Structures are given as C-alpha cells and as structure tokens.
Amino acid sequence: MPTEDKFKQSVITTLAKRAASICSNPSCGAITSGPSDLPEASVNVGEAAHIFGAQHGSARYSPEMSSAERSAISNGIWLCSNCHKLIDNDPQKYPPGLLFEWQRDHERSISERVGKAASEARRRYENRHLEEFGRLSYLSERLILEKGDYWEYLLTAEVLRHEMAPVVQRWNALKRGLYVKPAVRIERGQFFSWASAHMGEIGLIVHAFEELTNTELKRSWGEPGVAGNDLDIVTTCRLYAEVCKSTLAWEESVRFVSMDDVFMEIRDLLVGIAGEIIEKAERIPTFISETIAERPTSGRYELVLTIGLPDGWTSAVSAALKRVAKALK
Secondary structure, three states: OOHHHOOOHHHHHHHHHHOOOEOOOOOOOOEOEEEOOOOOOEEEOEEEEEOOOOOOOOOOOOOOOOHHHHOOHHHEEEEEHHHHHHHHHOOOOOOHHHHHHHHHHHHHHHHHHHOHHHHHHHHHHHHHHHHOOOOOOHHHHHHHHHOOOOHHHHHHHHHHHHHHHHHHHHHHHHHOOOOOOOOEEOOHHHHHHHHHHHHHHHHHHHHHHHHHHHHHHHHHHOOOOOOOOHHHHHHHHHHHHHHHHHHHHHHHHHHOEEOOHHHHHHHHHHOOOOHHHHHHHHHHHHHHHHHHHOOOOOOOOOOOOOOOOOOOHHHHHHHHHHHHHHHHO
C-alpha cells in the first residue's frame, strides 16, 4: 500500500478512542484492547479499516479519490481484525454506505454511554443540521459533521463528484450515441431564430460557469484562516451540477432535431461546443483532490479553465451562413 494512502498513527489512535476500542460491526461488538500477560503491556486486536479501499484492487476502492481522502479519518472505521477481514473479503455484501452507517451508529452509541445528555443534544443538532442539505453522499455527511483538516476542499470535491456524476455519465453516453430522443422539427422559417436563441443560451451558461468558478467557490470557502460555510459549499456545488444539466439539455436540443438539409451544416457546427463545459467542470474535483493530496500548508494553487470555441469555428459558421443564403435565393 502506498505510504500516503495509509492512516497516520494519530488517525488510528483517534479512531480507536472514538470507538472506545470496540468493534463497530453491530453484529460483533468485540472489545479490541485489554491487558496482556505482562503487567506493563496490553494487547490490541482492533484495526483501522478503510471504508473506500486504500489501493487499486482493494475492497471498495474508488479511483476518483485522492490519497488525502483515502487516508483521512472520514474514510475510516474501527473494527476487530476478524471483521476487517470479513468486510474486505465480501465488499458486495459490505458496501461503503453500510460501513458509514455502522461507524455513525457505533460512535453515537458510545457517545450516549459516555455522557447521555450531551450526546443527545449533539445528535439532535447533527440531524437538524443535515436536514438543511437534503440528500448527500455518506462521505459528504461525515465531512460536514467532523470538519477535519482541509474539510472545505474535501467536501467540495466530494459533492461536485456526487452531484455531477449523473450528468457526466449521460454526456459520455450522448457522445457515444447510446440514447436518442424524439426529434423536434425546425421549420425553414424558424431556423435563424432557433440558432440565435441557442447561441444566446450558451452565452448565459458560460457566464454562470465563470461566476461559480471565479467567485462563488472562493466565497464559500471563506477567507484564509476563516472556516468556510458548509451549506454555501454544497449549494455552490449543486449549482455547478445545474449548469452541467443545462449544458446537457442544450446539447440534446441541438442533436435531436430535424430540419432542411440546407441548414444541417450549421447545426453540425453547433454539436459539441457546449459539452466542453461539462468536461471542464469534471476537472475541478480532480484538481482539488490532487492538490489536497500534497497536504499544502501555504501557497497558491491555480487551475485555469478556458471555455472557447474550436479553432476556425467562427470562420466555418460564417462560410456556412453564406452558403445557406445563396441556397435560399
């Protein structure tokens, strides 16, 4: 296992303490530490297990995660060695979501035993706070509740990936021609207004993407040294997903149309120019994860995303319009 994907000793110690050295599997509950035969020593049969696997080929491995995300306490659960082996031998039976539920229920149970009044208030706060967000991934919820190192950026990467995943999958399917929709007929007299409206729409989509990237993400993270706002981060990430959905809808509205052959050259030039926005958005969580993997303490990290038209596109459209005008005379 790469060193950077392993849990640090401090993470292992904290996981064990949060679990009270008891296996988090609700069907087990084994005590994992105790006295040894030597009066000055102890034994430990507990292990810090990765929820999403730490290396390629391991149980529940997610290639989209960075080393920092894999080695973070938010990706860990305390188990006895037997249960650790059990979940890794059968990852289909023990998926990440189930392990997150084990971890949360177990820590809640331990908190109640440590101090019932305080833990009950904490549980009510966590439930009420998470209600504000609606449906989130398990990892997003844990990042919001625990707020460990780099949590603002890890949360951004996770929510972006989770929220944009359906659109990215659909866009990749569209490029490969894996689905169709009923074609909308554009009559001869409607073509130029249709084309003009679509160019206006893509301009608005690009503007929204620029504002989210250049302004809203930074605002949601907060100023240096000031904690970010988790609700603002999730809201901003969901707006990215909305922009990507609008982009996909735009691409579908260009591809699934029928019109006179004289206009098809211009229509073909429109195909694909918006989809680039989805692909650029997909780079953001990857960049964040790779940056956090370096565990930066200071410095400036920059991702440049340029949204533009293909080389020669404007000239090609101009020439196509001239041919259309000539054909319509």
